[in-house]
Amino acid sequence: MHAKTPQSLTIAFIGGGNMAEAILGGLCHDDQYRLVFSEPSRDRRDYMKQKYPTVEGYSNSDSMLGEEKPQAVVLAVKPQIMKTVMLDLKPLLHQMDTIPLLISIAAGISTSSMQRWLDLGDTLPLIRLMPNTPALIGQGAVGCYAVPGCVSPDQRLLTESLLGAVCKHISWVDREPLIDAVTAVSGSGPAYYFLIMEAMQNAGVEAGLSVEDAKALTLQTCLGAAKMAMESEDDLAMLRRKVTSPKGTTEAALKVMEAANIRQLMHDAVFAADERSRELAEEFGKE
Numbered sequence: 214m215h216a217k218t219p220q221s222l223t224i225a226f227i228g229g230g231n232m233a234e235a236i237l238g239g240l241c242h243d244d245q246y247r248l249v250f251s252e253p254s255r256d257r258r259d260y261m262k263q264k265y266p267t268v269e270g271y272s273n274s275d276s277m278l279g280e281e282k283p284q285a286v287v288l289a290v291k292p293q294i295m296k297t298v299m300l301d302l303k304p305l306l307h308q309m310d311t312i313p314l315l316i317s318i319a320a321g322i323s324t325s326s327m328q329r330w331l332d333l334g335d336t337l338p339l340i341r342l343m344p345n346t347p348a349l350i351g352q353g354a355v356g357c358y359a360v361p362g363c364v365s366p367d368q369r370l371l372t373e374s375l376l377g378a379v380c381k382h383i384s385w386v387d388r389e390p391l392i393d394a395v396t397a398v399s400g401s402g403p404a405y406y407f408l409i410m411e412a413m414q415n416a417g418v419e420a421g422l423s424v425e426d427a428k429a430l431t432l433q434t435c436l437g438a439a440k441m442a443m444e445s446e447d448d449l450a451m452l453r454r455k456v457t458s459p460k461g462t463t464e465a466a467l468k469v470m471e472a473a474n475i476r477q478l479m480h481d482a483v484f485a486a487d488e489r490s491r492e493l494a495e496e497f498g499k500e
């Protein structure tokens with residue numbers, strides 16, 4: 214059982230999958246939070262309870278209506294089942310004296326769909342977040358959107374405090390469609406870099422390096438470049454120019470990338486993710 218402090222805040226997670234684990238894992242050592250989650254898979258519940266002994270696993274109704282009512286509920290299920298989960302939660306929320314802050318991390322699903330499914334009026338305190346998997350190691354980046362006029366300053370602070378445990382960067386956006394752009398850049402973004410690093414590692418091996426060396430050189434280069442870009446006063450274009458000696462090796466490589474129109478490729482990839490996020494809203498947010 215969790216060693217509750219007098220000022221404990223109860224945070225309920227609906228869904229105990231990858232992203233819920235990332236956030237729970239970052240928060241579980243902070244005893245200002247009592248953390249509960251609901252999750253249909255017994256194996257997953259057992260895994261979570263074993264790995265995070267202070268976290269309590271319940272059914273949806275026990276998470277919401279237990280003795281300690283949650284101050285915030287993190288909705289961490291797939292977009293495909295968000296409507297079903299909302300309709301499950303609706304009667305529970307309607308029984309509560311105070312509606313907790315609802316925080317959805319589902320890609321695509323709009324706040325208006327959630328408001329419609331829950332039927333609790335248009336003052337529902339609702340935040341959409343788009344984190345990313347580096348949150349699992351405390352290195353996440355996250356975009357947040359709060360429904361205007363419905364989320365108190367304290368609820369924003371609570372959200373930032375929860376995210377601060379797992380994310381290094383938090384951006385608030387003031388228009389909901391921008392969450393689709395956040396999804397396309399940083400939500401899906403880790404996968405773009407994993408693909409690039411995989412290709413770079415393979416090319417290094419083809420050029421004669423051992424797998425271990427190619428991997429270590431690739432990963433440290435990616436990490437070093439990102440850290441340098443964060444710490445430097447130079448912008449990205451200047452940092453690139455500083456690596457690129459006239460008629461040198463970098464110039465030869467960059468010419469190949471520009472000839473393959475890598476800028477257009479990245480543009481198209483990000484816009485495909487942005488569009489897919491909006492399609493998810495259409496596919497799973499209707500009715």
Ligand SMILES: NC(=O)C1=CN([C@@H]2O[C@H](COP(=O)(O)OP(=O)(O)OC[C@H]3O[C@@H](n4cnc5c(N)ncnc54)[C@H](OP(=O)(O)O)[C@@H]3O)[C@@H](O)[C@H]2O)C=CC1
Pocket residue numbers: 227228229230231232233251252253254257273289290291292294297298301318319320343344345346400
């Ligand atoms: N993965 C990523 O990089 C990111 C994901 N997201 C968003 O986060 C959300 C969760 O993604 P992710 O963690 O990867 O997905 P997971 O599938 O790992 O987690 C979702 C969990 O919810 C459980 N679940 C299913 N139905 C219910 C229910 N009725 N009540 C409670 N729990 C339920 C699932 O159980 P079971 O498997 O048994 O069905 C599963 O364990 C998605 O909406 C996604 O768009 C956001 C940012 C990044």
Ligand SMILES: O=C(O)[C@@H]1CCC=N1
Pocket residue numbers: 320396400401
């Ligand atoms: O691929 C997806 O749909 C989710 C949202 C962002 C990252 N993973």
